[in-house]
Amino acid sequence: MQKKSSATIYDVANRVGVSLATVSRVVNGNSNVRESTKRKVLDAIEELGYHPNAVARGLASKKTTTIGVVMPDVTDMYYSELARGIDDVANMYHYDVLLTNTDEDPVRETMAVNNLASKQVDGIIFMGNELDNEIINTIIGVDAPVVLAGSVDEAGKLPSVNINYIDAVKEATEAIIKNGHTRVALVTGPMTHAINRLHRLVGYKAALEEAGLEFDESLLFSAHQDYASGLQIAEKLFLAEASAAVTYDDEIALGIMNYMREHGKRIPEDFEIITANDTKFTIITRPQLTSIGQPKYDIGAVAMRMLTKLMNNEVIEETQVQLPHSLERRGTTINPNHVIQ
Template identity: 55%
Template sequence: MDKENVTIYDVAREAGVSMATVSRVVNGNSNVKQATKEKVLAVIKDLDYRPNAVARGLASKKTTTVGVIIPDVTDEFFSELARGIDDVASMYHYNIILANSDESGSKELQVLENLLAKQVDGVVFMGNVIDEELRAEFRHSHAPIVLAGSVDEQNQQPSVNIDYIEATKDAVKKLVANGHKQIAFVSGNLDQSINKNYRLKGYKEALAEAGLEYNEALVFATDYFYGSGYRIAADVKNSIATAAYVGDDELAAGLLNGLTDDGVSVPNDFEIITSNNTKLTQVTRPQLTSITQPMYDMGAIAMRMLTKLMNKEELDEPTVVLPYGIIERQTTK
């Protein structure tokens, strides 16, 4: 192997760990098992890996600046993704410009245009809405753009995600297996592709496979805020639902507290599964059962893909789909 070009990917592959783990070891993060750490350090020594040497932009003393568009800085899901992006960016000594797009399509377009006007060398886009205007801007951009935790139905942009259809399907099937026949679907705006064409699709598929009727009265769409979840709890309680799949943790926390305050006992009277396994799932009482996804890795890998594109390298796989799971806590029986 050409020592000059040893990358974090090579170290991860040789050590049999994720790229994010290598990043944590390199950055002295204590959150790594000792045995794993030793294995990674041995590989680093063996391959003579130097994080700085990888940043070939340094040779030309050119400062590389990356724009990161985040729909809501306060959302735990996106802030966890951003940590992965930031760690890899600092390994490469890239500057980051973080821009908040407030969950709105028009603002996302404006924020992207502003970043491109600042001559950023690349963009990591995390947003829930990719409309035609935004797509056109992606196509005309001089800088490469990678999506992290954002879905592009047309697969035109390189992206890192989990399989949201299958993950939702598995969550709903779990509620069906627990004996529920009337399951609410609670999510953000259904104009957003991730909700309508991925999560809702998985929900419908799970019901169909279980021989259950799809009932539009059990679909509740709002926005991703705690207060919205709290307010919608009354409607969910007054419906025939006995369980809910929720597309966002803050929304799920609001729903849980709204139901509890209204005298509904979770999980005895009503079960809930949420989607992102952010810290919020452990802050609530009872703690929320959730789909798990490697958010840090999603950010780290998206950033690594961007570094390759900025160096005019080919991507081995432009669409990366990472594994997910379901972690059982106390909002399911």
């Protein structure tokens, strides 16, 4: 039988000889339908090529089965790995994902959250380094649950999934200090961002203090997350006579490494680098980049699972989740039993 090009719920009901309510119950998975009737309705749906309208179903159930994801840069490997975890779990629970890119612009972030809310998404996952008062107030005002993925709320009130950034940066800094370095630089984002001021910087200072080294502000640098910024920061590192650096982004680390090599520094014999995101960049370069290992896919997946529970009004015992990190030792640091590449 030829399928209709735009079959409706009325066509299905007429074909089977049941009410619209019965067809609706079958489409929405309501168990209060006899199995024989359910089978006839499903057969009719298949024969007629009926595609239930998600918006219409949402109006009836007050759910759109859609979640929004606010992403600072869709081209960034770190965020794309998080997004994969979000999308896989969303599909598992039959949610569609509406993705928005903000280019880390606070105004666009606020607009994105408001736009998603106006589309009546069932929940939102927010990714981004900066959460100023305006975006936090916007998130709090949304009539839908919001979970942060890889983002830090200074007050710790919003549900979130991260690693322990203090411990991670502390461990990385300690690893370099143990190799004999006393002028270790920290390259991070703006200090106005809570994740940098209250986490990365705190971990860095803790490692210096435990090693008996004084904090030197001339070894603290702020850079945008791209390769060009790495080249610019590398020149400053060179002038500051830093012998090693811990940085928060892989592209920045690549810029630093290439600049140092072009200016006669051997990696890692003369200059050591540890990066933080452990994307594919870390293993396709030579030497490979030592990095803080983050379970990026898992951060996204756990954030999405938390969101499904919040959307279903389930009780969540822990809304501030920290997943374990690691230190992936590769060729940009001198490590025990390591062969220089």
